[in-house]
Amino acid sequence: MSASRFPAPVSAVALAAAVEDGRTTAAEAIERSIAAVEAHDEMLSAFVATSFDDARAAAAVSGPLAGLALGVKDIIDTAGMATEMGSPLYAGNRPRADAPVVALARRAGAAVIGKTVTTEFAYLQPGPTRNPARLDHTPGGSSSGSAAAVAAGLIPLAFGTQTGGSVVRPAAFCGVAGFKPSFRLIPTVGVKCFSWSLDTVGVFGAGVADAAYFLAALTGRDLRVDTVAPSAPRIGLVRTHLWEEASAEMRQAVETAGRLAEAGGASLVDIDLPGLFADAFSAHQVIQDFQAAQALAWEYDHHAAALSPILRDALTLGRMLTPADYDRARRTARQARLALRELFADIDVILTPSAPGAAPEGLATTGTSIFNRLWTLMGTPALNVPGLTGAGGLPLGVQIVAPFGRDRACLEAGRFLERQLSGA
Amino acid sequence: MSASRFPAPVSAVALAAAVEDGRTTAAEAIERSIAAVEAHDEMLSAFVATSFDDARAAAAVSGPLAGLALGVKDIIDTAGMATEMGSPLYAGNRPRADAPVVALARRAGAAVIGKTVTTEFAYLQPGPTRNPARLDHTPGGSSSGSAAAVAAGLIPLAFGTQTGGSVVRPAAFCGVAGFKPSFRLIPTVGVKCFSWSLDTVGVFGAGVADAAYFLAALTGRDLRVDTVAPSAPRIGLVRTHLWEEASAEMRQAVETAGRLAEAGGASLVDIDLPGLFADAFSAHQVIQDFQAAQALAWEYDHHAAALSPILRDALTLGRMLTPADYDRARRTARQARLALRELFADIDVILTPSAPGAAPEGLATTGTSIFNRLWTLMGTPALNVPGLTGAGGLPLGVQIVAPFGRDRACLEAGRFLERQLSGA
Incomplete structure (x- = not known):
């Protein structure tokens, strides 16, 4: 079509x-x-x-x-x-x-x-x-x-x-x-x-x-980035432990974005995430499922048959998590948030995939959030920068992440990259 | 009556x-x-x-x-x-x-x-x-x-x-x-x-x-304190910068509670809160009002006449706070939370008034939260311990506060104190 x-x-x-x-x-x-x-x-x-x-x-x-x-x-x-x-x-x-x-x-x-x-x-x-x-x-x-x-x-x-x-x-x-x-x-x-x-x-x-x-x-905050040309950021390229899950064209898109940013005056360094962040990635699921089982307790207890099987199963698993599991996941998240501050010491933003690739075919699933969960757990600003296109004309998004509270830096770097991608 | x-x-x-x-x-x-x-x-x-x-x-x-x-x-x-x-x-x-x-x-x-x-x-x-x-x-x-x-x-x-x-x-x-x-x-x-x-x-x-x-x-957490006798806690008596706002009988009640706890084997030390906590007390109001003006934005924008004057005025003031005011208050709160950890280094819980005194006469106001706001802002467990009575037969409550996440310690110390107050 x-x-x-x-x-x-x-x-x-x-x-x-x-x-x-x-x-x-x-x-x-x-x-x-x-x-x-x-x-x-x-x-x-x-x-x-x-x-x-x-x-x-x-x-x-x-x-x-x-x-x-x-x-x-x-x-x-x-x-x-x-x-x-x-x-x-x-x-x-x-x-x-x-x-x-x-x-x-x-x-x-x-x-x-x-x-x-x-x-x-x-x-x-x-x-x-x-x-x-x-x-x-x-x-x-x-x-x-x-x-x-x-x-x-x-x-x-x-x-x-x-x-x-x-x-x-x-x-x-x-x-x-x-x-x-x-x-x-x-x-x-x-x-x-x-x-x-x-x-x-x-x-x-x-x-x-x-x-x-x-x-x-x-x-009412000073977040507009349309009024002046964005300055070139210091970028850390983060592949994460899930890099091999990304499609070849997505890996290529991220590398291309990095090169185009450098061409515009940005600095680009590779950053390896310590193993703690893989643990934090897993902690996201524990925190999400433990809380969802409580947040949707009424729906689960009184109307389970009206829930989709995929949601019902997630809530059932969430109910099986213990407070000790949950507390452990929260501690991991807290440690990762502290460690992330140090990672940002010499860079302004992170560049990483927005998704494993372009939109999957079919309407039966909405794809996977594996390249997003860590940043949601960290509470950091995260932005999809559009502009690249893959095979078949489908968009390929790359993601900019900034430290907690630095929303303007995230948007400004994203605007900078967007202009580089478009050749502006 | x-x-x-x-x-x-x-x-x-x-x-x-x-x-x-x-x-x-x-x-x-x-x-x-x-x-x-x-x-x-x-x-x-x-x-x-x-x-x-x-x-x-x-x-x-x-x-x-x-x-x-x-x-x-x-x-x-x-x-x-x-x-x-x-x-x-x-x-x-x-x-x-x-x-x-x-x-x-x-x-x-x-x-x-x-x-x-x-x-x-x-x-x-x-x-x-x-x-x-x-x-x-x-x-x-x-x-x-x-x-x-x-x-x-x-x-x-x-x-x-x-x-x-x-x-x-x-x-x-x-x-x-x-x-x-x-x-x-x-x-x-x-x-x-x-x-x-x-x-x-x-x-x-x-x-x-x-x-x-x-x-x-x-x-599902291990929070019951009815099954074993509570151990005697290390208590810090915190008068706060608002001590003079407490009634004579409330100040007496807190001192009495401290003495009865000591009689049961608890240790008791006086703790002076640094000035940062008076700033945090004020920050509570800024954070509360700034957020309330957003949380109740629909009610304020569409049905202001149906709000009580006291609430409407608070929301009007909340709207006048700037993001900079709000960010400053959040920074103060964060600093106070960090400082509070150090205050708890050698004590298990804080003992402080639950309110300035007994319930005021009349139904036109519900009293004031000046002895509670700081602890709500700190996110710490806080407990009213009943058992003392003032003039006219009205209850006088004293408050136990424990470090963030130490809910059990708060309840256990509160149970200990409650038993001491009742002479059990």
Whole structure:
């Protein structure tokens, strides 16, 4: 199947500037997104539900996000429309309030245009969304609809969440920017919990500067990277103990990204992660599963038959973990976080794969988060940088990781790399 | 008004043993709690709503909490009954799922008997609950109904939450054990958020061993302190920079508690907190208000007129805080957490007031959390130890604080002190 039918991704920065300059109006910009969703989502299946009337009403709100249509992953609460979690258990579930991130986006003028497809409770059971680059490939997950809708040019901005790799991976598979900020930089309140130590709300935009613009507007922090040329970072290339799990073209993509960064003036050193980080990689699973078995205790105890087998099995295994297993995993994570600070002593950011390769064929799985879990556990900012393409026209994403709290450094380095990849 | 009409507090440990031994049945125990609520809650106003049929059905579930009626603070989600947050904005709000702590309690056999009164969104605007020791005094807040219902002997166990002092303070005012575990030992998922860095679910029981028994059943951890005699702890008496804010009888109560602990073999040293901790005390307010302004953004933006003036003003002030203010407060908190570890080098626990004094007269305020906020910010376990009484028959609570993660040490020292206070 061809994907040529979809519009090009819409830059939030460019659209916001056009609204501000009066080259278009917020109302017109929102109507264009509505028209794009109406024209293309039947093919893409990125949306669970739409809220066009709400979106139109938002045109009256001024702010940095005025005119920008926003997709909200369907595990994030929205007042006045259902939040169904990708599960039949939550059909018609109508929370009273917006999640804080949604309320903050509306404050800044964003137009919530609909709820985007999530895997079941943001775990592994896929929804119907297709990859706009090739419709017979997965868009990745769990923020499937958010990544696909931005990549297909239907909307400029979307919210996702990441517990393993649910922002960076679908961004990589679809070829857009997906940014997971430092843990708890923005609240997960009003977001269905899978693991309270890992769940992080993330943002999608056409490019790095667009995602940064969105996060700057949400937080009031100095995170925009579209206004000045980014400086060349000191990069550490981290292959991880999973390098052999990456496809040849992904390994090539990361090496290429490193060379192009060097060509632009960045420094590049190889960094070997100590064995502690392989232990931390494993600890992620223990922490996630132990917490998920509690976070979804009601669903498991009262409605196990309504859960997918893959989720039910994960929760059953999670229940078998002991507090001692969990405490050991938490200690490993803490040690790895301390060790990571030292690793960052002489570099600004890490360059590493966003995923093992391009989006797998078929819609039966959303791929794997093995190149994301460690960074989610570390709580560090992590960014998919789009721009490279593999065989068959599928995007290949590379990942930039910065120290905890250095979200701006992550975005700036990502913007730098993105420009190098595009030859700008 | 006299309080002699209320039954004596019910020990969860004793009742669970009676159920296990066959001296009573779970069904009988639950009926007794139902009868007590029916007889006395009109006077006490501890419950927002009851769920007697659900509670009766729970008699069929075996487990360590079988037969134990449980009150759930009304900011904690319960499936099948409303969760109204102490706010008209949430009248009739019916969440689909139990919060994980509720699901875990049900798994262990607990009988959820009703939702207990909370101040508005667990902030300062009081509900109707009275103090069972003296009906014209506040029970404290924000977990007002939970503390009062346990103290009045209506139920053996209850859930509360603490962001400033909302577990330890009402426990002190009502004369029961109230325990705030280490931050994130048990999940706050499904609990209305005020501040995601501070909100902690806590437990109430008649005495320290009862609260510990409840938490052990919830977590599967070795936290019971009823099975062996507690050993004598090394205690540091911490007056804090707010000592002069405590009443004469409270200062006396803390000194008395220290002397009685020494008489039982504990060591006691005075500890002066460095000035950093006064800064951390102030940082608590910044972090709480900055986060609350985001956590309640939907309520503030869309329904400000339905909020109490005291909450609305706090959220308005919270919105005026900058990310720089917030980051500075977080840095101070982190430094204080590190410094606290050193303070604990030669002691097991801290002894300090639970509140400035006994419960204030009147129901117009719930008192102040000035002796609790620092420990909530530190994330440490904190426990109100009941047993002392001041002028007019009102309870005077003293507080035990242990290092982060040393929940057992906190409970064991609290049990030790409780026995010393009672002359056991």
